[in-house]
Amino acid sequence: MNRQIKTISELDRVIHEPGRLMLVALLSAVEKSDFLYLQHETGMNKGTLSSHLSRLEEAGYVQVSKTYRGKVPQTLLCLTATGRNAFGQYRRKLKEAL
Amino acid sequence: MDRIENLLNRPKAYYNVDGVGELGIGFMCLSFALLGWLQVSSPEHSVWNGMIPFIIFIGLVTSIIHYGSKAIKNRITYPRTGFVEYRKRDTLWLPMILGFAVSAAVSAGVAIGIKKRWSLTTPASLVGLFFAATYAYGIARTVRWKWAVAGVMALGSIAIAMLPADAVGAVANHSWITRIAPARLYGAFWLNMALYGALTLISGGVSLCLYLRHTQAPAQESQ
Numbered sequence: 583m584n585r586q587i588k589t590i591s592e593l594d595r596v597i598h599e600p601g602r603l604m605l606v607a608l609l610s611a612v613e614k615s616d617f618l619y620l621q622h623e624t625g626m627n628k629g630t631l632s633s634h635l636s637r638l639e640e641a642g643y644v645q646v647s648k649t650y651r652g653k654v655p656q657t658l659l660c661l662t663a664t665g666r667n668a669f670g671q672y673r674r675k676l677k678e679a680l
Numbered sequence: 681m682d683r684i685e686n687l688l689n690r691p692k693a694y695y696n697v698d699g700v701g702e703l704g705i706g707f708m709c710l711s712f713a714l715l716g717w718l719q720v721s722s723p724e725h726s727v728w729n730g731m732i733p734f735i736i737f738i739g740l741v742t743s744i745i746h747y748g749s750k751a752i753k754n755r756i757t758y759p760r761t762g763f764v765e766y767r768k769r770d771t772l773w774l775p776m777i778l779g780f781a782v783s784a785a786v787s788a789g790v791a792i793g794i795k796k797r798w799s800l801t802t803p804a805s806l807v808g809l810f811f812a813a814t815y816a817y818g819i820a821r822t823v824r825w826k827w828a829v830a831g832v833m834a835l836g837s838i839a840i841a842m843l844p845a846d847a848v849g850a851v852a853n854h855s856w857i858t859r860i861a862p863a864r865l866y867g868a869f870w871l872n873m874a875l876y877g878a879l880t881l882i883s884g885g886v887s888l889c890l891y892l893r894h895t896q897a898p899a900q901e902s903q
Contacts (some may be wrong), residue, residue: 615764
């Protein structure tokens with residue numbers, strides 16, 4: 583098989599989906615952020631965003647914690663060490679493939 | 681790949697989404713311009729030229745910027761467009777090292793220039809162009825209308841460079857500082873600092889007004 587095609591086939595499919603790629607890229611640049619920030623930056627609705635975050639949480643890439651800011655419930659999200667490694671690898675492989 | 685790079689830079693740009701970054705920089709520059717004016721307008725051994733009042737002044741200005749920014753973020757920005765906690769090593773060390781290196785290089789250059797009696801008036805005036813370039817790189821890239829602010833900054837610094845020597849040096853003409861540095865040199869630095877501070881403060885204020893107008897907090901069910 584062509585090496586380039588092989589590299590593309592090895593891309594992490596959890597991250598490769600455009601919506602999740604956006605989320606992982608945004609989270610990789612910060613320590614943590616809340617749900618509202620991700621919603622504002624990506625323009626996704628709550629349902630879509632929740633479903634992408636659940637998928638990333640299942641893969642162990644994102645850590646979700648529920649807290650309060652004053653009296654308002656707040657969902658904080660941060661990329662785990664596994665998530666950071668996976669995103670780093672994804673970027674390297676994508677660069678190779680391109 | 682470019683789109684991913686763009687996404688990676690978005691959280692940094694988000695810090696100034698409400699103009700708070702510019703308000704802080706503008707306030708700091710205008711405070712230093714005010715302190716500089718007080719220092720050259722008062723006698724050499726007055727309270728404004730002492731080290732302890734200088735440290736108190738710096739502490740006061742940085743506290744106002746720190747707690748003021750925090751208050752705006754907590755009360756306005758986070759409830760409207762979300763909370764972000766930045767990675768420490770990205771936000772602190774690089775700007776600190778860069779700031780230290782640039783200020784050390786500029787101070788050394790000015791000290792050598794004064795000692796060797798070079799004419800530093802034009803380079804001092806053109807410091808404004810450096811300010812405009814840093815503004816364009818750091819802030820104007822993310823918001824299109826801010827290129828106009830960067831343009832005004834650049835034109836202003838060129839205008840300062842072309843002002844008659846008497847007008848530039850007017851701020852420090854009869855001051856004790858003329859024994860250390862030419863009044864024109866001090867005046868050029870001071871005018872650039874005041875211009876940059878005023879424009880950045882205005883730009884930050886406009887950004888905050890636009891942010892308040894175009895955003896509103898969502899219903900308080902969850903964030």
